[in-house]
Amino acid sequence: MSMPTYKVIGTRPVRHDGADKVTGRAIYGADVQLAGMLHGYVLRSPHAHARILRIDTGKAQAFPGVMAVVTADDFPRTPDRIVDLGEGETPLSCVRGNMLARGKVLYRGHAIAAVAAVNMHVAEEAASLIEVDYEPLACALTAPDAMRADAPVIHGSLRMKELGAPTDTPGNVAEHFRHVKGDIEKGFAEADLIVEREFDTATVHQGYIEPQNATALWNNDGRVLIWCSTQGAFVVRDVTACVLDLPVSQVKVTPTEIGGGFGGKIPVYLEPVAAMLSKKTGRPVKIVMSRKDVFEATGPTPGSHMKVKIGARKDGRITAAQAYLAFEAGAYPGAMVGPAGMTVFAAYDLEHVTIDGYDVVVNKPSTAAYRAPGAPNAAFATESVVDELAQKLGIDPIEFRLKNAAKEGTRRADGPKFRKIGCVEVLEAMKNSPHYKTPLQGPNRGRGVALGFWFNVGLPSSCTISVNSDGTVNLVEGSTDIGGTRTSIAMQAAEVLGIAAEAVQPTVVDTDSVGFTAVTGGSRTTFATGWAAYEAAQDVMRQLKERAAKLWETEAAGVEAAGGVFRSGDRSMSFAELAARLGETGGPVVGRGAVNPRGVGGSFAGSIADVEVDPETGKTTILRFTCVQDAGKAIHPSYVEGQMQGGSVQGIGWALNEEYWMSEQGAMMNSSLLDYRMPTSLDLPMIETCIVEVPNPGHPFGVRGVGEANIVPPAAAVANAVCHAAGVRLFRLPMNPPAIMEALWKPGGKSSQLVPRNP
Amino acid sequence: MKWFDYAAPKTLSEALALLAAHPGARMLAGGTDLLVQMRAGRKPADLIIDIKNIAELNELRYERASGLTLGAAVACYRIYGDAAVSRAYPSLHQVASLIGGTQIQGRASIGGNLCNAAPSADSIPLLIALGATCRIAGAGGERVARVEEFCTAPGKNILAAGELLVSMHVPAPRPGSGASYLRFIPRNEMDIAVAGAGVAVELENGKFRSARIALSSVAPTPLFVREAGDWLTGKPVNGESIAGAAEIAKAAAKPITDMRGTKEYRRHLCSVLTRRALETAVRRAQEVQ
Incomplete structure (x- = not known):
């Protein structure tokens, strides 16, 4: 199939917001300053699980400089209902309960009350004067602990949903689901070799550099105005309206620039609280989280306990695969175990599969999305077992995966059948990469590979494009720009309009000024908002052809446009020439695009990791790392490569050092960027990238979302590399130096063990 | 952070007088530990005494015969930026360059690292190994202590109320x-x-x-x-x-x-x-x- 040729798509123009970002002019949430603005501070629970017996705010209220104090009691107690959180639905009671605790605190860092004062120091000091009496309760911190029969019950009202149906079973398991395909027993009976392993992964945080923040003004006309750092301004609008019991039209949210999100800036924590403080004081109120608050009280990704069992024939064909996935939701149900179940075996074309997933509440912060949520955990388990099978069967790990790779027509165990996908192409590109073709030499060194899948989402997006008389256009959109999407969206409009990317001025606007647009998440923005821009640009072109027809006194149907030139017969006019004559042909031209696209194309990514393990300290050095990913069509290759490198680095962080280090009482002991060890530039080689392009038939330009699949395989690839370097396989993330030394010290630790099975 | 007073004395005697009048005062050199602790609500102080303007605490002097005098407020970058010191004490050069990043090294001092008395302090084991001593001043005069005697518990040191660390002395390197x-x-x-x-x-x-x-x-x-x-x-x-x-x-x-x-x-x-x-x-x- 020949690829269409493009003028703008596939080039690398300078990003539209680049100058403001590199000169420090860009306005972030904490930069917002309003006349008469107060500062808010949130008091948080020191206990991981406790009953709240009494809250007395009297002394704080009386403290000089304090203007208001709020607790959960200040908020409307509207009946519970389901609200859309942007990437999923959840009961209002959970959203509200997480914002300010009522009755019980469910994790350390759970918000109790908030103070607004003349400055942040006064607010902080006043908050320390709020008296809270707690009755501490036993806590459950991991999925296996919380699933025990004698575990402390976190939500008295929780009843398990079992295989889609409600039950009367109380406890901490919110849901158990199962995906079945084929006959698992039959599949294992056909295997020559079965490997079954148990895996654990730690709670990890997205680690965005900008903390959550919100500034709110409850205006005298009754409207609530909000400025904040969010991945979805409309989610903030809708959730805030819900919590405050207002119509959505009464809330206006202006998204500021965002210093990273990775899924963690979809949930709403501060905005309704700042709004309520503003209502009480009549003044705007700003709240900015500290780093400790970000770690302790926003949503990390679930820790998980998993069992994966895979059987294969001697020729390397997988006969059956089974997974048990128990994920920690944190304080409220919703552990992203669903996506783990969708992705755990998605890279393989399998006949016999069973997948069991458990959504388990624990006394840790309520988890949020984190870049392909659930999938990196699951891939760590699956790809470790696949590596062990390939090793034991003496088959090259990429060849092994090629023998089993998912392709067009493969049906996943959770239901969907793949359309055109790039799984095989990604594996071929890995095999042919300069990295894989270069032998790795030297002691204590090892190479690992792994494969990962993320399904991506569509969801609604809106855009308008207005034509300027100088031949440029203004593009108005509602997607927070995290990874360069202003430019990747503008480029799709420019391609349709036949003008340069620089001739499109993209602006991300507030919720009053653009149609509904869902979150920047699910790798959807370049795909879906890009599609809205494509539609808006098509709308502009339809109108411009009519204008040209008017000038030429002909039919619009006879006007053709290509490469920024309109033609009819031997007459022609450039985009800019026509744009200058809109006034005389009927006035301004504004195009609109509003879409809810369904043709999402999933993305596959592969990682190749070379590591060296110091056998005396257990420290792993990443020597070389390559990310291969199917982008469908890379609109702006630099930003695709940026996503691939970013996801790879975060995955390396999962692999080596990142974890919530919890005390037995449920306190996070390493809630700073000093002790929560994300990799820095000094810990990494340049991440090599290889973009594969298998166009998505469901998008006008073939786009597949690229934001997430890249984080799925790195931890598994590093784990496999560590195994080949050190001679020990680790089954828990992170594989930090003490963990590697402990594995080396174990009797027989130098050799990887095989579970001998004769089904 | 709570309100606090700030003083920047120009002489050692001024600093000692302030310290005598405010036993709860804390010394500010680079502030890379102090400010973090104050923001976290640990070790609050009513008065912060900035010691960066006092000559004795800023002295960095190496003599082949007598060794190195290292003022308590001398920032790390001055140590690794001094060719004579770096040549005589490559290990000290190494330690001054590995504490924090470049910005931290522009403020943080070895004296502060010692007074902060963290079990993990990077400079202290080396100072002990090099046989360094501390010059301590108080209202009643001066005394000298060995570095290995200086830290007494996590975050605690031998400085009595009214005392401050003036400088450290590292003996001249011997042949071999x-x-x-x-x-x-x-x-x-x-x-x-x-x-x-x-x-x-x-x-x-x-x-x-x-x-x-x-x-x-x-x-x-x-x-x-x-x-x-x-x-x-x-x-x-x-x-x-x-x-x-x-x-x-x-x-x-x-x-x-x-x-x-x-x-x-x-x-x-x-x-x-x-x-x-x-x-x-x-x-x-x-x-x-």
């Missing part, structure tokens, strides 16, 4: 001497030592004439392992001797398990790091011989 500090961190920079070893050796005729070994992050205070150095004295310079000293250091360590590492792992690291640091120190000693 070499030193090194080596820490283990899971990342490559910007991290707190899981364990560390500071060592200094003096070689003569293929034997250890003397040696001093100290450890970080494996006890409530930086730990001087006198017996490990004593054991090396008179032993031939070879791997066996070094391994023996490393085992003694390991046996002396009293680590805890925390988020930075387990006890067993830290004890193991003491042996690895002491051995590796001794190897570097011996190499340095042989290079200057």
Whole structure:
């Protein structure tokens, strides 16, 4: 199939917001300053699980400089209902309960009350004067602990949903689901070799550099105005309206620039609280989280306990695969175990599969999305077992995966059948990469590979494009720009309009000024908002052809446009020439695009990791790392490569050092960027990238979302590399130096063990 | 952060007078520990005394005969930026360059690292190994203490109310001497030592004439392992001797398990790091011989 040729798509123009970002002019949430603005501070629970017996705010209220104090009691107690959180639905009671605790605190860092004062120091000091009496309760911190029969019950009202149906079973398991395909027993009976392993992964945080923040003004006309750092301004609008019991039209949210999100800036924590403080004081109120608050009280990704069992024939064909996935939701149900179940075996074309997933509440912060949520955990388990099978069967790990790779027509165990996908192409590109073709030499060194899948989402997006008389256009959109999407969206409009990317001025606007647009998440923005821009640009072109027809006194149907030139017969006019004559042909031209696209194309990514393990300290050095990913069509290759490198680095962080280090009482002991060890530039080689392009038939330009699949395989690839370097396989993330030394010290630790099975 | 008063005395006597009048005052040199602690609500203070304008606390002077005088407020960058100091004490150059990042090194001082008395302080094991002493001033006059006596508990030191650290003195390097500090961190920079070893050796005729070994992050205070150095004295310079000293250091360590590492792992690291640091120190000693 020949690829269409493009003028703008596939080039690398300078990003539209680049100058403001590199000169420090860009306005972030904490930069917002309003006349008469107060500062808010949130008091948080020191206990991981406790009953709240009494809250007395009297002394704080009386403290000089304090203007208001709020607790959960200040908020409307509207009946519970389901609200859309942007990437999923959840009961209002959970959203509200997480914002300010009522009755019980469910994790350390759970918000109790908030103070607004003349400055942040006064607010902080006043908050320390709020008296809270707690009755501490036993806590459950991991999925296996919380699933025990004698575990402390976190939500008295929780009843398990079992295989889609409600039950009367109380406890901490919110849901158990199962995906079945084929006959698992039959599949294992056909295997020559079965490997079954148990895996654990730690709670990890997205680690965005900008903390959550919100500034709110409850205006005298009754409207609530909000400025904040969010991945979805409309989610903030809708959730805030819900919590405050207002119509959505009464809330206006202006998204500021965002210093990273990775899924963690979809949930709403501060905005309704700042709004309520503003209502009480009549003044705007700003709240900015500290780093400790970000770690302790926003949503990390679930820790998980998993069992994966895979059987294969001697020729390397997988006969059956089974997974048990128990994920920690944190304080409220919703552990992203669903996506783990969708992705755990998605890279393989399998006949016999069973997948069991458990959504388990624990006394840790309520988890949020984190870049392909659930999938990196699951891939760590699956790809470790696949590596062990390939090793034991003496088959090259990429060849092994090629023998089993998912392709067009493969049906996943959770239901969907793949359309055109790039799984095989990604594996071929890995095999042919300069990295894989270069032998790795030297002691204590090892190479690992792994494969990962993320399904991506569509969801609604809106855009308008207005034509300027100088031949440029203004593009108005509602997607927070995290990874360069202003430019990747503008480029799709420019391609349709036949003008340069620089001739499109993209602006991300507030919720009053653009149609509904869902979150920047699910790798959807370049795909879906890009599609809205494509539609808006098509709308502009339809109108411009009519204008040209008017000038030429002909039919619009006879006007053709290509490469920024309109033609009819031997007459022609450039985009800019026509744009200058809109006034005389009927006035301004504004195009609109509003879409809810369904043709999402999933993305596959592969990682190749070379590591060296110091056998005396257990420290792993990443020597070389390559990310291969199917982008469908890379609109702006630099930003695709940026996503691939970013996801790879975060995955390396999962692999080596990142974890919530919890005390037995449920306190996070390493809630700073000093002790929560994300990799820095000094810990990494340049991440090599290889973009594969298998166009998505469901998008006008073939786009597949690229934001997430890249984080799925790195931890598994590093784990496999560590195994080949050190001679020990680790089954828990992170594989930090003490963990590697402990594995080396174990009797027989130098050799990887095989579970001998004769089904 | 709560309100506090700030004073920036120009002389040592002014500073001592302020300190005598405000026993709860805290010293500000680079502030890289103090400001973090104050923001976190630990160790609040009503008065902050900025010591960066006092001549004696900013002195950085090396003389071949008498050694190095290192003022308590001298920032790390001045140490590694001074060619004579770096040549005479490569190990000190090394330590000044590994504390924090470039911005931190522009403010943070070795004196502050000592007074902060963290078990994980990177400079203290080396200062102990180098045989450094502290000049302490108070209302009643001055006294001198050895660095290994300075820290008394995590975050605690021997300074009495009204006293401050003026400077440290490091003896002049003797012929055939070499030193090194080596820490283990899971990342490559910007991290707190899981364990560390500071060592200094003096070689003569293929034997250890003397040696001093100290450890970080494996006890409530930086730990001087006198017996490990004593054991090396008179032993031939070879791997066996070094391994023996490393085992003694390991046996002396009293680590805890925390988020930075387990006890067993830290004890193991003491042996690895002491051995590796001794190897570097011996190499340095042989290079200057």
